[in-house]
Amino acid sequence: MRLTKYYLPILKENPAEAQIASHRLMLRAGMIRQASAGIYSWLPMGFKVLRRLENIVHEEQQRAGHLPMLMPTLQSADLWKESGRYEDYGKEMLRISDRHGRDMLYGPTNEELITDIFRNSVGSYKDLPLTLYHIQWKFRDEVRPRFGVMRGREFLMKDGYNFDLTKEDALHAYNRHFVSYLRTYERMGLKAIPMRADGGPIGGDYTHEFLVLADTGESDVFYDSTVTDLTFGDREIDFSDRAGLQAIYDEWTKPYARTDETHDDALFSEVPEAQRRQSKGIEVGQIFYFGTKYSEPMNAVVVDDSGQRVPVHMGSHGIGVSRLVGALIEANHDENGIIWPEGVAPFKVGIVNLKQGDTDADAACEGLYKGLTAKGLDPIYDDREERAGAKFATMDLIGCPWRITVGPRGLKNGVVELTSRRTGESEEMSPEAALDRVAQIY
Ligand code: ATP
Ligand code: MG
Numbered sequence: 064m065r066l067t068k069y070y071l072p073i074l075k076e077n078p079a080e081a082q083i084a085s086h087r088l089m090l091r092a093g094m095i096r097q098a099s100a101g102i103y104s105w106l107p108m109g110f111k112v113l114r115r116l117e118n119i120v121h122e123e124q125q126r127a128g129h130l131p132m133l134m135p136t137l138q139s140a141d142l143w144k145e146s147g148r149y150e151d152y153g154k155e156m157l158r159i160s161d162r163h164g165r166d167m168l169y170g171p172t173n174e175e176l177i178t179d180i181f182r183n184s185v186g187s188y189k190d191l192p193l194t195l196y197h198i199q200w201k202f203r204d205e206v207r208p209r210f211g212v213m214r215g216r217e218f219l220m221k222d223g224y225n226f227d228l229t230k231e232d233a234l235h236a237y238n239r240h241f242v243s244y245l246r247t248y249e250r251m252g253l254k255a256i257p258m259r260a261d262g263g264p265i266g267g268d269y270t271h272e273f274l275v276l277a278d279t280g281e282s283d284v285f286y287d288s289t290v291t292d293l294t295f296g297d298r299e300i301d302f303s304d305r306a307g308l309q310a311i312y313d314e315w316t317k318p319y320a321r322t323d324e325t326h327d328d329a330l331f332s333e334v335p336e337a338q339r340r341q342s343k344g345i346e347v348g349q350i351f352y353f354g355t356k357y358s359e360p361m362n363a364v365v366v367d368d369s370g371q372r373v374p375v376h377m378g379s380h381g382i383g384v385s386r387l388v389g390a391l392i393e394a395n396h397d398e399n400g401i402i403w404p405e406g407v408a409p410f411k412v413g414i415v416n417l418k419q420g421d422t423d424a425d426a427a428c429e430g431l432y433k434g435l436t437a438k439g440l441d442p443i444y445d446d447r448e449e450r451a452g453a454k455f456a457t458m459d460l461i462g463c464p465w466r467i468t469v470g471p472r473g474l475k476n477g478v479v480e481l482t483s484r485r486t487g488e489s490e491e492m493s494p495e496a497a498l499d500r501v502a503q504i505y
């Protein structure tokens with residue numbers, strides 16, 4: 064992308080309404096614009112990051128054997144009356160009535176709708192196990208929408224639902240989600256710690272939240288510091304291997320890690336004192352096993368191998384896709400702007416032309432731009448007639464992991480400069496070498 068052809072409405076001043084770094088930086092870098100309280104438009108660069116996160120979520124869900132689909136945002140209230148949650152959900156639910164006076168709502172989650180789909184089309188245990196998911200906008204009329212996309216009213220969520228014959232099968236589905244979520248966050252360059260949590264309005268005894276540690280988080284968390292040393296790395300995972308998944312689950316849940324809702328002082332005191340930590344966390348996902356909580360009242364049954372009609376065991380599993388954009392920035396920024404982890408950067412490399420209009424500089428930049436594009440490295444080329452300082456500030460703000468700086472003086476010696484946004488370290492090399500180096504990193 065050439066910056067002169069892009070829409071990147073950068074703000075020079077810090078927006079007064081933004082209380083935390085990610086909100087401030089998303090507004091300043093022209094990623095989002097507020098449409099009304101807690102509701103945002105995603106401008107091109109913000110949308111690009113959102114799509115990158117969605118792609119990672121899709122790939123990891125499908126790797127685990129889960130099937131993508133798409134349910135609507137608007138739902139009929141009838142299903143919610145059937146499950147009993149229409150009353151329970153309270154003011155967070157946006158209720159709408161259509162021209163015929165029918166009660167509708169903007170879905171805050173989809174357990175009822177998916178259960179209805181399931182019960183109308185699945186009848187036999189032979190059709191199980193089944194896990195369906197979608198990535199769709201949700202609406203929750205939060206009392207205090209704040210921190211930009213972190214606590215929006217309209218937000219993008221991946222929500223998945225498993226249907227299994229037995230509790231044991233459903234707990235295998237739980238573990239599949241647990242492991243695929245670990246992989247998902249790690250691919251995004253994020254450390255998200257699974258912690259024992261509370262069921263809340265969705266219900267259920269088995270539930271973990273995934274939290275990113277950050278001072279601006281809204282959850283209080285207690286953990287054994289050894290849990291932060293665990294990494295997933297490039298292990299090969301067979302998602303049908305129950306014992307293998309259970310071993311990973313056990314590895315991650317052995318160290319103490321709980322949110323305040325389930326925190327237990329007595330258990331926590333058994334953690335060696337030097338390893339006890341208390342801090343704040345941002346909830347970026349949650350998984351639940353809730354058994355027959357919806358299948359029983361909604362009559363989602365299958366015929367088992369002895370001819371009995373039995374309610375299916377279910378779970379639901381969510382990732383806050385739009386909140387993750389904010390959480391990633393909370394965890395990766397400095398005073399000059401965003402520092403994107405390589406896996407999610409909107410542009411993998413930026414090209415800064417120090418002297419637009421200089422024949423040599425322009426030609427070298429064009430060459431790099433074409434070469435990087437051909438290698439699929441999605442460069443952003445700052446081809447504006449601007450001072451070098453302004454160009455550097457823009458690059459720092461939008462946070463491309465790598466920057467190639469091209470100027471007439473360097474070119475006289477046959478070199479450009481390759482700079483890492485994270486470390487600030489620069490190295491001079493030929494344009495070809497810079498291109499190869501960046502290609503190697505990705
Ligand atoms: P919170 O405790 O932050 O209100 P939740 O527990 O109500 O979240 P879930 O029902 O578990 O949310 O939804 C799954 C995921 O959706 C959450 O883990 C979170 O990442 C994301 N999410 C929930 N509410 C919002 C919101 N208002 N804005 C952005 N993301 C959200
Ligand atoms: Mg909530």
Ligand code: MG
Binds near residue numbers: 346
């Ligand atoms: Mg929560």
Ligand code: MG
Binds near residue numbers: 272346349
């Ligand atoms: Mg939750």
